[in-house]
Amino acid sequence: MEHTKHIWRISLLLLLVLIGAVLGRHFLIPDSFGKAGFYRYDALVELMGKEPVHGAPDSCADCHDEKALAKAAGLHRSVQCEVCHDVLSSHIRDDDKYADMAINRSYKLCAYCHQKLVARPAAMVQVDIAEHLELAPGDAIPAEACLECHDSENIHAP
Amino acid sequence: MSRDTRRNDFTRRDFLATAAKGAGALGLVVFGGGFAFVSANTVKSRTGETIGPFEYDPTKHEYLYLIDVSKCIGCGSCVRACERENDVPRHYFRTLVERYHVSRHGRVYADSPNGGRDGFDAKDIDADITKSFFVPKLCNHCTNTPCAQLCPVGASFVSPEGLVLVDEERCIGCSYCVQACPYGSRFIHPVTHTASKCTLCCHRLSKGLTTACVQNCPTGARRLGDSKAVGDEVVEIIATSNVRLLKPELHTEPKCYYVNCSQEVR
Amino acid sequence: MHEQAMNFLFPNDFHIMWSLMIVLYPYITGLVAGAFIVSSLYHVFGRSELKPVARLSMVASLSFLLVATMPLLAHLGHPERALNIVITPHFTSAMSAFGMIYGIYLILVIVEIWLIYRKEIIELAMRSTGFKRWFFAAVALGVYDISDESRAIDHRIIVVLAAVGIPAASILHGYVGFMFGSVKANAFWSTPLMPIIFLFSAVTSGIAMIVVLYIILTKLNSRQIAGDCVQSLAQWLWLFATLTVTLELLEIVSLSYAQDEEWLIVGPLIRDKIAVSFIGIQMIFGSLIPFILLGIVVLMRRYLTDTLRTVISFIAASILLIQVFAMRWNVVIGGQIFSKSGIGFRENYVPELGGREGVGMALLIVTIPFLVMLLFNKFLPLTPPPEGQVDAGE
Structure with missing residues (x-):
């Protein structure tokens, strides 16, 4: 057809753009994409492969046998060591101790579970700490108030 | 197996976890054919025998989560454990604990100071409070998930075992998924600028461990089940008890079930 | 209870x-889609009185399309x-369609503008020397x-493209x-009415922008304003503004009438949180006033002078541009002021001035299309050639 040269040219140009886009896209898709679904499968492998921070339950008993046995017989038996202490990986690396375990002696740690709250199930052992210590109103609770009476032995096997 | 009798929140998964003690040192480097992940190392059991290599096949699991509201004491151990395990940025939450006070006239007073991470203080409410309770929350890992559905680049996805996960390398940070989650389970990570959320500790599950929140819950208010495991206790409870889901009207088909949960919970 | x-x-x-930025984005794409519709009214539906704005609206559409991705x-x-x-568009996501819709629409607009201006481009190439000649020859693809x-x-292709452009513009904004x-x-967003509301308000904002641009541009060039053209635009604007506001009200009315759970949060949202921007700016100032003003232009045409009608239309169109922006603001920000808990509100959002998502950036993004239009106008006229040199291409 006459007088359609420019139409053919622009059609060709658009075709080239299209081919470029399709090819470019093809090379930019990550390798493992779509292997199991519409996602990068390697992302799943990476997520699954991350190192755990908390140890397996009762890992501590490996070395701290006595404490573990005492705790297993006490009221705190259902509380994992890492709830009150720090995580295993802050203390053990490649099956060996590499750093001291941080010990939290604050009354706040106890208060997390035992401060009296209306929303807590009634069966839970709970006290109003300020009242329990017979503090005057407005007095601050001493930092290690709980441990002064309830010592470590007491806590592991109350 | 005395542990099983003394801790009523023990699941089969916990038992496995106990067997795979020391798994913290495991690397998950080999990636076998199909979906099976095979760990390179062998692991020692508690009695010293060698187990492994530990094999994990995502297609052989489908996790369910059970929350017993009546058992939650609001200690926030789960929130702190999650933060340590997953390096969650401050003031953002992969799991959290809410507190509800409901008055005689149905007025709802809810709060969740810092997601319950720092515990709760007594609260003075000038009303006749007739019920109050704590509610743990986390990603529901919905089967009919609205967030992964509308991720434009396939960065949010559902894993073979039904976990809703985020590929941090492909996420463009548009926060559409944050808008789409009806449960407020997602956030944009302030450092990576990508969507971030609960992974149900899939890096622990793949090594036979349970999630950080379940493991560190002192009362068994949080439990993990596996509907593809035979005789799973959690699955049995869900099948036989009066459970409820959050926002069931949205038909997202959550995998977190709540027992003893009052209707005021959002 | x-x-x-x-x-x-x-x-x-x-x-x-x-x-x-996300308020700005639908605002800009709305202007794009709306301006395109104006040009199609001329090219496809033969509204010949709109000829003075046919080219302007195409170029305006392109200029805003070029910055649509910036926010x-x-x-x-x-x-x-x-x-x-x-690269990996996830097609269950509405957002993933963006790349494809945007790409197709961009090509369509560019090709149509190229065809409209082909004659001028070639003449320009032949008049010029050096780099300019080379550049415009390349733009003409070497065909003279x-x-x-x-x-x-x-002309035949332009009509087809303008026709195809209508669904494309509708899809882009829908x-x-x-x-x-x-x-x-999201209780406030989740309604099937939303795409339709966006679409009609897009057309409203597009027509309004063309009214304002046309009047300013003609004044700047000290030319005669075509009264017919402004009158026609005012009529279309009146129609689309009325439809838009009806739909916007319908959404709220049906929510409140049904007294669904959504209303528990949307009600307080509208009454307390976005009362000024929704009831005040979007509905009373932005909708009622232009409705009356344009109503005067449309219904009392014979009693008013051309100048008066132009002035009223200009004012009404300017207000409608604010109305549509307020609507985008209320949807995007209003929809986020409440928490998914359904019983709590965030603090009101005030955009920062500087920064990536601030007011400064917004002003910059909105300025660029006008610079593009100015640059374009420098070489290829936005207003049609004077009478007597009628070009078969249009």
């Missing part, structure tokens, strides 16, 4: 995720990964055919509305 509850937000819900890039956590949306036959072919309407977690 249901008293109003205490303010409670989900702990992850303290932030407004979608900022001023998104400014908003993204990882703008460098933006191409992921076309401006015979009547070739222009007749161009999908933006769908992006909000499909978020079932």
Whole structure:
């Protein structure tokens, strides 16, 4: 057809753009994409492969046998060591101790579970700490108030 | 197996976890054919025998989560454990604990100071409070998930075992998924600028461990089940008890079930 | 039993995720789609009185289309990964269609403008020397055919493109509305009316922008304003503004009438949180006043002078531009002021001045299209050639 040269040219140009886009896209898709679904499968492998921070339950008993046995017989038996202490990986690396375990002696740690709250199930052992210590109103609770009476032995096997 | 009798929140998964003690040192480097992940190392059991290599096949699991509201004491151990395990940025939450006070006239007073991470203080409410309770929350890992559905680049996805996960390398940070989650389970990570959320500790599950929140819950208010495991206790409870889901009207088909949960919970 | 509850937000819900940039984005795409519709009214539906604005509206559409991605890039956590949306578009997501819809629409607009201006481009190339000649020859793709036959072919293709452009523009903007309407977690967004509301308000904003641009441009060039053209635009504007406002009200009315659970949060939202921007700016100032003003222009045509009608139309169109912006603001920001808990509100959002998602960036983005139009006008006239040199291409 006459007088359609420019139409053919622009059609060709658009075709080239299209081919470029399709090819470019093809090379930019990550390798493992779509292997199991519409996602990068390697992302799943990476997520699954991350190192755990908390140890397996009762890992501590490996070395701290006595404490573990005492705790297993006490009221705190259902509380994992890492709830009150720090995580295993802050203390053990490649099956060996590499750093001291941080010990939290604050009354706040106890208060997390035992401060009296209306929303807590009634069966839970709970006290109003300020009242329990017979503090005057407005007095601050001493930092290690709980441990002064309830010592470590007491806590592991109350 | 005395542990099983003394801790009523023990699941089969916990038992496995106990067997795979020391798994913290495991690397998950080999990636076998199909979906099976095979760990390179062998692991020692508690009695010293060698187990492994530990094999994990995502297609052989489908996790369910059970929350017993009546058992939650609001200690926030789960929130702190999650933060340590997953390096969650401050003031953002992969799991959290809410507190509800409901008055005689149905007025709802809810709060969740810092997601319950720092515990709760007594609260003075000038009303006749007739019920109050704590509610743990986390990603529901919905089967009919609205967030992964509308991720434009396939960065949010559902894993073979039904976990809703985020590929941090492909996420463009548009926060559409944050808008789409009806449960407020997602956030944009302030450092990576990508969507971030609960992974149900899939890096622990793949090594036979349970999630950080379940493991560190002192009362068994949080439990993990596996509907593809035979005789799973959690699955049995869900099948036989009066459970409820959050926002069931949205038909997202959550995998977190709540027992003893009052209707005021959002 | 249901008293109003205490303010409670989900702990992850303290932030407004979608900022001023996401308000701007649908506003700009709305202008794009609306301006295109104006040009199609002329090219496809033969509204010949709109000839003075046919070219202007195409170029305005293109200029805004060129910056439509900018607010998104400014908003993204990882703008460098933006191409992921076309590399691995996840088609269950409304957002993933963006790349394809945007690409197709961009090509369509560019080709149509190219065909409209082909004659001028070739003449310009022949008049010029050096780089300028080389550049415009390349733009003409090296074909210097401006015979009547070739222009007749161009004309036929322009009509087809303008016609195809109507669904394309509708999809471009309808999908933006769908992006909000499909978020079932959000009580304020989740309605099938959303794409339609966005679409009609897009056309409204597009026509309004062309009215304002045309009047300013003609005044600047000290030319005669075509009274017929402004009158016709005012009529279309009146129609689309009325439809838009009806739909916007319908959404709220049906929510409140049904007294669904959504209304428990949307009601207080409208009454307390966005009362000024919704009831005040969007509805009373932005809708009622232009409705009356344009009504005067439309109904009392014979009693008013051309100048008066032009002035009234100009004022009404300017207000409608604000109305549509207010509507985008109310949808995007209003929809995020409340928490997913359904019983709590965030603090009101005030955009920052500087920064990636601030007011400064917004002004910059909105300025660029006008610079593009100025540059374009420098070489190729935005207003049609004077009478007597009628070109078969149009």
